[in-house]
Amino acid sequence: MSSAPLLGAAKPDGGEARARSSAAWIRRVIDTEEAWAQLQFAVPMVLTNMFYYTIPLVSVMFSGHLGDVQLAGATLGNTWATVTGYAFVTGMSGALETLCGQAYGARLYRMLGLYLQSSLIISAVVSVLISVVWVLTEPLLLFLHQEPEVSRAAAEFIRYQIPGLFAYSFLQCMLRYLQTQSVVLPLVVCSGVPFAFHVVLNHLLVNVLGLGLAGSSASISVSFWFSCLMLLGYVMWSKKFDETWKGFSVDAFSYVLPTIRLAAPSAVMVCLEYCALELLVLLAGLLPNSTVSTSLIAICVSTEAIAYMITYGFSAAVSTRVSNEIGAGNIDRAKNALAVTLKLSVFLALSFLLVLGFGHGLWASLFSGSSVIAAEFAAITPFMMISIVLDSAQGVLSGEKESLSYPTRMISMAQTQNQRLECTASAKQLSKLINELVCGRGGEGLRMAAPGGDDEPGGVLRHRHAAGHPLRLQAQLQHQGFMNEGNSL
Helix, strand or coil: CCCCCCCCCCCCCHHHHHHHHHHHHHHHHCCHHHHHHHHHHHHHHHHHHHHHHHHHHHHHHHHHCCCHHHHHHHHHHHHHHHHHHHHHHHHHCCHHHHHHHHHHHCCCCHHHHHHHHHHHHHHHHHHHHHHHHHHCHHHHHHHCCCCHHHHHHHHHHHHCCHHHHHHHHHHHHHHHHHHCCCCCHHHHHHHHHHHHHHHHHHHHHHHHCCCHHHHHHHHHHHHHHHHHHHHHHHHHHCHHHCCCCCCCCHHHHHHHHHHHHHHHHHHHHHHHHHHHHHHHHHHHCCCCCHHHHHHHHHHHHHHHHHHHHHHHHHHHHHHHHHHHHHHHCCHHHHHHHHHHHHHHHHHHHHHHHHHHHHHHHHHHHHHCCCHHHHHHHHHHHHHHHHHHHHHHHHHHHHHHHHHCCCCCCCEEEEECCCCEEEECCCHHHHHHHHHHHHHCCCCHHHHHHCCCCCCCCCCCCCCCCCCCCCHHHHHHHHHHCCCCCCCCC
16 A cells, blocks of 8 residues: 555645744754743843832932932932942842742742741841941041032932831842742832832922922832832732741741841842942042033943843842752752853843943933033943943852852751751852852762762752752751651642
């Protein structure tokens, strides 16, 4: 019996063949399934970070149209607030990316709520200390040889942001708590609505009521508190968090010191990252014609920071993905997630460069109507574009590092009558684990990172099981009654 082609069968046309070839080529370059999953997570995070960063920036823009001194004062004040306050509380909340991310991956849900509460306590105390520094803004800026008139305007711009600092520190903690559970779309709403409200409020206070710098600064505090209350209400009353949020508990105080040990290095790291850019604004104040130079450098720093928000969104994505997979013991998936995020971040950074290259004139006009500032900004744009591309990969690797973080010293997890159970990991073990993920050394990297090796119960991760999680953390939960003996979560 001879076989003959069916009459209805036809070879695919050239267009269909090219489409299949293109799809196959894309799949070879990047894991499309992982990329789509990360885009669904990262794009809302990018928008959320953009909204929160541009809330103070909008106030700077409104202040800039009041005059050159007001623009210089607002930009200098915004830089001072970022370096001494916002960056520090953002870094302090970074401990939750590690603690909540790995606890969620290991299905230790109740711990997320306790970690969140301990971070809120820490943030409140830190905000009080930062407020003291902000009250002394003018004499500190004069000590740094800034112009008296600009320093006075900067101090006024910061003074009314002190209430907003508390709100910002709280909402950063809640952002980490939600993102480690892959809850991102509500974050866009809880940041986008306050942003739109902030623009309207600025117009009302600055242009209609004529409150000047005080009005533009006060609107930042109002908008941050608006967003904070929206997030808090969502966490407390949404049924989605019934397992991770059991209400306020005094048990959270026992996790304050361990959280500080992990949050402090994160805060220092973030502050140094921000200082690398923001200190340029302070140095610009030492140049001749500092009013123009301060405004120009501040616009460049703001542009660089907005570009970094794209990278930071993907940094949050890889931090969540890698920490969840590490908590579940899936090392190969964690490596793949990191590789995909690096490729996506570089591609989006290049896309941002095209927008900046063609629209730099319009962007500069949003800050100031000065033709001198616009011309100087156009001249410095090519150098800024190089920096943006190089910064994209660094930002993603920073998020990957946070997802793998363990305290370099012992973190106390529980205490029984005569015994203290501890979850430990040394800096040497952490470096081996990072080497495994970045350099692709197979399953040996995780086994090297576990203090007890393959079969030793003292190993940090039960890496041979997909549903595994830190063994000592499991033992601690058994002692605290969060899970039954022998119950595999």
